[in-house]
Amino acid sequence: MKKKPVRRRGGDAVTIHEVAHKAGVSPMTVSRVINGNVNVREATRERVMHAVRDLNYTPNPAARSLAAAQGARIALIYTNPSAAYLSELLVGALAGVSRTAAQLVLDTWDYTNAAAQRAAARKLATVVAGVILPPPLCESKAIVSELNAANIPVVAVASARFHSEISCVRIDDFRASKEMTEYLIGLGHSRIGYIKGHPNQTASSRRFEGYQAALQEAGIATDSSLVQQGYFTYRSGLDATKKLLSLKHTPTAIFASNDDMAAAAISVAHRRGLDVPRDLSVVGFDDTPIGMTLWPELTTIHQPIADMAESAIDLLLRSIRRKDGDTRVVVDQVVPHVLVKRDSVAPPPKK
Amino acid sequence: MKKKPVRRRGGDAVTIHEVAHKAGVSPMTVSRVINGNVNVREATRERVMHAVRDLNYTPNPAARSLAAAQGARIALIYTNPSAAYLSELLVGALAGVSRTAAQLVLDTWDYTNAAAQRAAARKLATVVAGVILPPPLCESKAIVSELNAANIPVVAVASARFHSEISCVRIDDFRASKEMTEYLIGLGHSRIGYIKGHPNQTASSRRFEGYQAALQEAGIATDSSLVQQGYFTYRSGLDATKKLLSLKHTPTAIFASNDDMAAAAISVAHRRGLDVPRDLSVVGFDDTPIGMTLWPELTTIHQPIADMAESAIDLLLRSIRRKDGDTRVVVDQVVPHVLVKRDSVAPPPKK
DNA sequence: GTCTATAATGGTAACGGTACCATAGCCCCG
DNA sequence: CGGGGCTATGGTACCGTTACCATTATAGAC
Numbered sequence: 001m002k003k004k005p006v007r008r009r010g011g012d013a014v015t016i017h018e019v020a021h022k023a024g025v026s027p028m029t030v031s032r033v034i035n036g037n038v039n040v041r042e043a044t045r046e047r048v049m050h051a052v053r054d055l056n057y058t059p060n061p062a063a064r065s066l067a068a069a070q071g072a073r074i075a076l077i078y079t080n081p082s083a084a085y086l087s088e089l090l091v092g093a094l095a096g097v098s099r100t101a102a103q104l105v106l107d108t109w110d111y112t113n114a115a116a117q118r119a120a121a122r123k124l125a126t127v128v129a130g131v132i133l134p135p136p137l138c139e140s141k142a143i144v145s146e147l148n149a150a151n152i153p154v155v156a157v158a159s160a161r162f163h164s165e166i167s168c169v170r171i172d173d174f175r176a177s178k179e180m181t182e183y184l185i186g187l188g189h190s191r192i193g194y195i196k197g198h199p200n201q202t203a204s205s206r207r208f209e210g211y212q213a214a215l216q217e218a219g220i221a222t223d224s225s226l227v228q229q230g231y232f233t234y235r236s237g238l239d240a241t242k243k244l245l246s247l248k249h250t251p252t253a254i255f256a257s258n259d260d261m262a263a264a265a266i267s268v269a270h271r272r273g274l275d276v277p278r279d280l281s282v283v284g285f286d287d288t289p290i291g292m293t294l295w296p297e298l299t300t301i302h303q304p305i306a307d308m309a310e311s312a313i314d315l316l317l318r319s320i321r322r323k324d325g326d327t328r329v330v331v332d333q334v335v336p337h338v339l340v341k342r343d344s345v346a347p348p349p350k351k
Numbered sequence: 352m353k354k355k356p357v358r359r360r361g362g363d364a365v366t367i368h369e370v371a372h373k374a375g376v377s378p379m380t381v382s383r384v385i386n387g388n389v390n391v392r393e394a395t396r397e398r399v400m401h402a403v404r405d406l407n408y409t410p411n412p413a414a415r416s417l418a419a420a421q422g423a424r425i426a427l428i429y430t431n432p433s434a435a436y437l438s439e440l441l442v443g444a445l446a447g448v449s450r451t452a453a454q455l456v457l458d459t460w461d462y463t464n465a466a467a468q469r470a471a472a473r474k475l476a477t478v479v480a481g482v483i484l485p486p487p488l489c490e491s492k493a494i495v496s497e498l499n500a501a502n503i504p505v506v507a508v509a510s511a512r513f514h515s516e517i518s519c520v521r522i523d524d525f526r527a528s529k530e531m532t533e534y535l536i537g538l539g540h541s542r543i544g545y546i547k548g549h550p551n552q553t554a555s556s557r558r559f560e561g562y563q564a565a566l567q568e569a570g571i572a573t574d575s576s577l578v579q580q581g582y583f584t585y586r587s588g589l590d591a592t593k594k595l596l597s598l599k600h601t602p603t604a605i606f607a608s609n610d611d612m613a614a615a616a617i618s619v620a621h622r623r624g625l626d627v628p629r630d631l632s633v634v635g636f637d638d639t640p641i642g643m644t645l646w647p648e649l650t651t652i653h654q655p656i657a658d659m660a661e662s663a664i665d666l667l668l669r670s671i672r673r674k675d676g677d678t679r680v681v682v683d684q685v686v687p688h689v690l691v692k693r694d695s696v697a698p699p700p701k702k
Numbered sequence: 703g704t705c706t707a708t709a710a711t712g713g714t715a716a717c718g719g720t721a722c723c724a725t726a727g728c729c730c731c732g
Numbered sequence: 733c734g735g736g737g738c739t740a741t742g743g744t745a746c747c748g749t750t751a752c753c754a755t756t757a758t759a760g761a762c
Contacts, residue, residue, distance in 0.1 A: 366747095410749075418749040
């Protein structure tokens with residue numbers, strides 16, 4: 001084997017120096033352009049960008065995070081891996097992260113007591129530079145306050161409540177839920193069963209309030225027997241639906257506050273010989289892929305989870321970057337949802 | 352705000368130098384110990400390891416990959432985001448990656464013609480150091496050969512065929528499928544419907560062969576009307592099941608070659624007033640989460656996708672690392688599967 | 703006991719960026 | 733018209749690790 005030259009570069013990778021040389025500026029200026037620093041003349045920026053495109057330059061993430069000591073590790077902690085949800089979250093987060101030098105690390109926690117959560121959060125804080133928290137973890141006072149104390153930026157994704165200690169990317173659960181209910185009412189339904197979500201998540205109550213508000217505006221009296229407690233799980237949806245369909249005066253539609261429970265509702269209906277949507281309309285919430293592996297396909301509310309995760313990453317990185325400027329900024333970003341109409345809804349059966 | 356010292360270290364991170372100092376050796380030796388180099392005296396190794404543990408030292412991945420020029424970007428390309436599958440894949444891959452400085456980048460491709468695949472692969476090869484390919488992409492000659500030509504290591508995950516150009520982490524589809532069929536036969540079933548997978552995936556034929564082999568060994572004649580073509584989608588499962596249940600002599604069990612199609616089978620059965628598993632047993636394959644959001648819960652074959660993805664990453668990193676030693680090593684790693692018995696199976700109805 | 707292969711270890715220079723400071727030009731104002 | 737503040741840019745050092753070579757201890761051969 002030949003003796004290698006001292007240089008150990010991989011050979012093909014384009015470095016910032018080459019870009020700088022081509023653009024006739026210093027590496028420092030290229031760095032500034034790449035990182036969107038403001039103090040660069042427009043003409044210079046153009047020249048650099050041009051060189052970047054010409055050379056097809058990609059910054060080396062390793063070098064970047066080494067030099068900047070900008071930590072770069074971002075944790076995404078989850079409980080209750082509702083797979084569908086998780087995968088979208090990951091896809092989005094990864095998209096956000098891969099544009100930078102940051103690294104995404106995953107962890108599952110199922111600590112139920114505050115002390116354990118607190119300990120885990122403290123440990124986490126020593127290892128990462130930022131945290132993304134999907135529900136229900138973002139509802140934990142213990143975790144959030146611990147992370148805040150360690151001065152680690154945190155962004156909650158898809159948590160309903162905007163709570164002033166923590167940034168948050170979410171949809172308007174109340175409005176979405178209200179729209180869905182109005183849609184059912186508009187079709188002629190007036191006995192609409194509702195399956196509530198897990199009480200430890202604020203999204204649950206927001207969604208329920210939306211349902212109530214729509215009913216009230218339409219002048220439909222609330223019937224508490226039509227409201228069943230669920231826990232966002234398939235199994236809880238099964239139980240709730242059984243109760244709903246055992247009522248002497250059964251509902252003509254069921255609004256389950258997530259898709260898993262809606263899937264359960266459809267299954268129970270079928271087993272009782274009811275046709276969906278002819279005899280019973282069923283709608284869900286979240287637009288997880290399960291809605292498509294159902295027959296009929298589920299009408300539901302689409303949350304752009306992947307986009308939300310990507311936004312969350314951006315928020316996080318921005319706040320990590322300005323870390324020294326110790327003004328903590330808390331953002332509440334509401335993104336639009338979509339009511340997606342598929343085949344699980346029809347007007348109520350003629351009686 | 353205070354003027355910062357020139358040092359820009361994050362303060363808390365333990366470096367290799369501190370370890371070296373504590374152990375009374377040079378950083379170089381510590382590095383050798385960490386990386387399992389052989390030329391270190393046992394006593395020295397001990398001393399270093401002790402210091403490492405004492406200081407709770409973790410190598411800085413960024414510095415590491417920068418110095419070693421060990422590339423770091425690994426792509427995971429997918430088509431057909433069967434969410435459940437994808438999320439497991441991601442969880443595993445992320446776990447593997449986060450132990451190193453590598454970065455995972457995601458992309459979706461749905462090029463159907465070879466030329467486009469070839470082009471995409473070529474482009475990809477300029478940007479990343481390794482690629483993970485789940486099915487069906489790993490079956491594409493065009494992609495694999497292009498990546499090979501560019502000397503980018505590739506690992507296929509969960510592809511059935513071991514094909515000599517590409518490393519692969521998989522389960523034994525044939526055996527798993529045979530076991531499942533034997534299980535059904537053991538319960539007394541002899542008319543077992545089968546829903547095939549997508550013909551463009553070799554796993555499909557492996558699974559089908561397993562089914563046939565079990566039947567043959569049990570001396571059950573194959574009845575081609577009991578075999579329906581599916582495409583791994585829910586919808587195709589719906590169609591296939593309808594055909595199966597329209598037979599004059601219906602099967603007492605249906606073996607769908609993935610979970611989505613099994614979910615469809617259950618749905619059709621329920622709609623026809625059949626009870627699962629009393630009137631009809633249904634089994635799937637893959638153990639995706641959908642199997643749990645079904646009533647009854649699905650008996651299926653568990654593939655440890657997350658673990659497989661993690662292994663794949665390890666394989667990839669190892670082969671990236673030894674890149675210069677240009678001996679390409681192709682590995683075929685078969686991991687164990689598990690037949691998970693849940694509630695969708697019962698002995699055939701007494702006739 | 704000298705000589706040479708080999709094992710164990712250390713020194714130095716990268717790896718590719720960015721933080722920090724210095725500097726040179728510029729504009730605005732008194 | 734000189735000085736002060738600001739803007740755009742460059743120079744230098746350093747981030748934490750490993751590759752490469754040099755050096756020294758160790759052992760085996762004759």
